[in-house]
Amino acid sequence: MTELQVTGLTVRHPGPRGPVTAVDGVSLEVPSGTTLGLVGESGSGKSSLARAIVGLTPVHAGRVLLDGREARTRTVRDRRRLGRLVQVVLQDPDTALDPRMTVRQTLVEAATVFRRLDRPARAERVTELLGLVGLDPRLADRLPRRLSGGQRQRVAIARALAVEPGLLIADEITSSLDVSVQASVLNTIRELQQRLGLSMLFIGHNLPAVCHVSDAVAVMRHGRIVETAPTATLLRAPRHPYTRTLLAAVPSLRTPPPGEGPP
Numbered sequence: 085m086t087e088l089q090v091t092g093l094t095v096r097h098p099g100p101r102g103p104v105t106a107v108d109g110v111s112l113e114v115p116s117g118t119t120l121g122l123v124g125e126s127g128s129g130k131s132s133l134a135r136a137i138v139g140l141t142p143v144h145a146g147r148v149l150l151d152g153r154e155a156r157t158r159t160v161r162d163r164r165r166l167g168r169l170v171q172v173v174l175q176d177p178d179t180a181l182d183p184r185m186t187v188r189q190t191l192v193e194a195a196t197v198f199r200r201l202d203r204p205a206r207a208e209r210v211t212e213l214l215g216l217v218g219l220d221p222r223l224a225d226r227l228p229r230r231l232s233g234g235q236r237q238r239v240a241i242a243r244a245l246a247v248e249p250g251l252l253i254a255d256e257i258t259s260s261l262d263v264s265v266q267a268s269v270l271n272t273i274r275e276l277q278q279r280l281g282l283s284m285l286f287i288g289h290n291l292p293a294v295c296h297v298s299d300a301v302a303v304m305r306h307g308r309i310v311e312t313a314p315t316a317t318l319l320r321a322p323r324h325p326y327t328r329t330l331l332a333a334v335p336s337l338r339t340p341p342p343g344e345g346p347p
């Protein structure tokens with residue numbers, strides 16, 4: 085499993101009136117085998133942070149350490165190391181899936197990036213990966229367009245897992261799905277954590293969804309982390325006013341202090 089440490093990370097994007105600071109000196113930690121939730125409203129800088137961690141966006145300042153070593157993307161070797169350690173799943177599964185490739189072809193391609201597998205081992209791995217994400221192995225020979233949105237997102241998760249990363253970054257992975265499908269994908273994520281002991285950075289704007297799968301939660305606003313706490317502590321005793329505002333929007337989530345609850 086991979087440990088992630090981000091220190092003082094700043095990301096700036098070019099804007100019509102000069103650079104826009106999307107991530108402003110963020111520090112966070114995902115200890116090995118745990119899930120850190122990252123929650124914040126649209127535009128707070130969550131995706132910029134995720135993209136910077138995997139080298140898809142330039143970093144203006146700060147450091148990203150994976151298992152104590154700087155995450156670099158300068159050479160092919162650097163990028164291979166990074167890809168082996170970290171995989172990202174995005175909101176729209178179609179960005180991860182080639183429409184011309186069957187589920188099986190997609191999974192075999194990912195599973196053989198870093199290791200050789202003979203034919204029987206490939207078939208076995210595809211069945212195993214589909215099982216991990218709760219999909220029927222009979223879907224293996226379908227093209228993405230013959231799958232539902234939820235099934236496509238599960239294939240995208242399986243594709244990321246096929247590489248056997250130590251850290252999975254999930255960026256708004258349930259946002260494009262129907263509410264009922266969201267819940268079942270979240271439960272699949274929880275099962276994966278238990279079965280694989282993955283480290284995970286789980287990003288979303290929906291606080292209940294993020295809390296459901298996270299050991300600790302970091303709250304992001306205007307490019308900064310305003311509060312980080314273990315999930316139960318954040319729900320019971322939020323310290324920052326912005327966290328309290330987020331919680332107030334979902335009253336059923338907060339454990340009321342004694343005397344404050346319903347009669």
Ligand SMILES: Nc1ncnc2c1ncn2[C@@H]1O[C@H](COP(=O)(O)OP(=O)(O)OP(=O)(O)O)[C@@H](O)[C@H]1O
Pocket residue numbers: 097098099104105106124125126127128129130131132133289
């Ligand atoms: N490639 C880019 N070029 C210019 N500005 C960008 C770029 N990407 C993001 N931004 C800006 O950076 C800020 C943070 O955006 P970012 O997408 O990281 O936030 P977010 O919290 O992930 O939002 P969402 O949940 O809507 O994706 C926003 O003001 C956004 O407009």
